[in-house]
Amino acid sequence: MADTQGAQARAASSRATARTPKKPKPLVPAAANPVARIAVDIPLVHLDRPFDYLVPERLDGAARPGVRVRVRFAGQLTDGFILERAAGSGHQGKLAYLERVVSSEPVLTPEIAGLARAVADRYAGTLADVLRLAIPPRHAATENAPRTAPEREPGRPPRPGPGPWQRYPAGGAFLDAVGEGRPARAAWTAIPGAIWPEEIARAAVTCASAGRGAVIVVPDARDLARVDAALAAVAGSAHVTLTADLGPAERYRRWLAVLRGEVLIAAGTRAAMFAPVRDLGLVALWDDGDDLHAEPRAPYPNAREVLALRAHRASAAALIGGFARTAELAQLVAAGWARSLEPARATVRQAAPLVRPAAEDAELARDEGAVTARLPSLALRTTRAALARGPVLVQVPRRGYLAAIACARCRAQARCARCGGPLQLTGPHEVPDCRWCGALAGGWTCPHCGHGKLRAIVVGAARTAEELGRAFPGIKVRTSGGASVIPSVPDEPALVIATPGAEPVGQYAAALLLDGWALLGRPSLRAAEEALRRWLAAAALVPAGGTVLVHADSSLPAVQALIRWDPVNFSERELGDRAELGFPPAVRMAAVSGSPEAVASLLSNLSDGFEILGPVPVDEQVRALVRAPRPAGLELARALHAAQAARSARKEGGGVRVQLDPAEVI
C-alpha cells in the first residue's frame, strides 16, 4: 500500500518535471564585492585555505564577513564562515554561488579569525579545527530571542582602586597601564595567601572602566565561581562566566552577550580563551601550569600560549601567573615579552607561613605502611597543636585507599595478571583491582616468590583519612577530591584531607603535604615544577603564623623553593635546566604519534633541518619527537603542516597525531 503510493508519487513528480523541465534560475552576482572568501569546515589538512564563492544578489545584504554560511564543496553541502567580501578572485576556474546564509549574526569577528589562523599556524593545525574550538554551536532560538539588553552599550564601571595590588611594587603601575590602555604584560607571582580572584577582578574592571574588554581564564569551575563572586563584589559590573557544563542554550546566550558587546568582561575555563570580547584590553590567566589549560582536542592549544598570542596581536595587556611560576612564563620574562610582577621579599616573609621539611628519610616513608608511622612525631605534634586553633589541611597526592600495593615479602609491585597494570585496593576489605583494565585480582599470589600477602606502597587519601581519624579521635575528618570536591571549610578545628587541586578554600592553622616523594618521583620532565606548584597552592591557604610541613627530602631544589617561598628563582633555574637538556620551553618540540608506518611516512615527508628523536614504542603505537630551536618554531609547525598535507592529499591512511609543546615529553 505504502509502496504503491510511493510509486504513484514518484510517477507524478517525474511527469511534472517532464512537463516543466527544471531550468536552474540564472543567479546574478551581487553588484559590489560579489566574491565571498569562505573558511569552509573541512577536516582535510591539504585543503586548509579559504575558498572563493559568488554572492548571489538576493544574499548580498546578509552575506557579511563573519556570518555562518552553507556552501557546496566537492558536491556536498558544507558549513563555513565568510572571512571577507572582495571585488574579485584569484581563482582561475568557475566560482560557485553561496547556497545559504545561515544567520545574519557575524559570529566570527576579525580578531578571532586572525587569532584562529595564528593558533593553527603555531600548532601545525587547521583553521577549521581551531574555529570549532573558538565558536560554540549555534542555538537558533537563543539567537532569535529578544536581547536582554537591546542595543545597549555596557555602562562603564567606575575605575576601582588598586586594593591588594598596592602590596606589589609594580602593582599600581600595572593597573595604571591597564587603565590607560597600554599593553603591559605581567608574569605574575601572587603573594602567599593572596585573595587572587579579587586581584584579577580589579584588573579586569579597571580594563572595563576604560571601555575595553577583558578575558579571564581559570583552570576549573570552582576557581571560576570565586572569580565570578569577586567581579560582582568589585563592580557589580556587567560580566559573564562561560563553562562547558552550561548546556547549549545558556552557553550560546552568554557567548552572544559577549559577542554583541553587551558585557565587557568574559571569565571562564579554557574555551573562554577565544571569547570574542569587544576591543580587547586585557587577558588574565590564573595558574598557567595547570594541565587543565591544555586543550585535549586538535590542534591541542594551551590557554597560556593562546592568550599570550592574543594579547600580542591585539596590543592588549596580559596578566598571567599563579602562586607558582612555570618555566614557560620564566621564558617569556627572559625573552623580554613579559615583566615580572611579584611581591618584595619582605612582603613574602611577612605573608608566608612557616614551611618545614618533615621527612629526612624518603626511603622510610615509602617502607612504612601507616600514615601515623610515616609521619615523624613533629608532624603529629604540629597537627595536634594546630587543631586547637583551626582546621588542618592534609594534601595527599593520590586518591583512593591504597593506590599501589606490593608483595609483602619480596616487595615487587603487585600487577594485573591480564594486562600488567598496577593493582590497587579501594577499601579496607576489598579485593584488589587493576587501575588500567579494572579486572579483579582475588586470591592474588606474587608471581616472583609465591607469597600471598600484600603491603602498601602508595597510600591514598581515603586510607589517610581513616588513619588520621583514628589518630585524632573526636576531630571531624572531611575529604575532598575526585568526584566530591568541597568548595570551602569553616574556620573551626577539622582535618581536611584533599588531593592536589581539590583543597577546600579556608584559613588553615597548618598544612601537611604528605608523600612528596610520590609527586617528585613521577617520570616526568615537569615533576619538580608540578610538585612545587601543588605545594604552593596548598600552602597559600595557610596564613602567616601557621605551619606547613612538607613530607619530602629538604635537599631537593623544589623543596628548598617551597621552604624559602621562592617560585621565581626556582622557575629560572628550571628554565636553565631545560635549556641544558634541550627541552621545552628552551626549544620548540613536537610529538608525532601513530602507527609505525604512518609516523615513518610523516617523518619522510618532513623537510630536512629538524632533529628527530625516535620513534620509540608508546602504548601499542610509536612516537617520535621533532626538535627545533625556538626561533624556528613557526617553521617547524609549517613543515609539519606541509608533511600532513602531503599525506592527506595522497590519501595515506593511518591517523598521525601531531602535537606541539606536548605536556609530557618523557
Place this chain on the structure above:
DNA sequence: ACTCCATTAGAA
C-alpha cells in the same frame, strides 16, 4: 570525504 573525469579493460 566526495565527485568528476579520464583512462582502460571487457564484451558485442
Place this chain on the structure above:
DNA sequence: TCTAATGGAGTA
C-alpha cells in the same frame, strides 16, 4: 565501438 570499472586529481 560502446559500456562499465578503476584510479587519480581536485574540491571555488
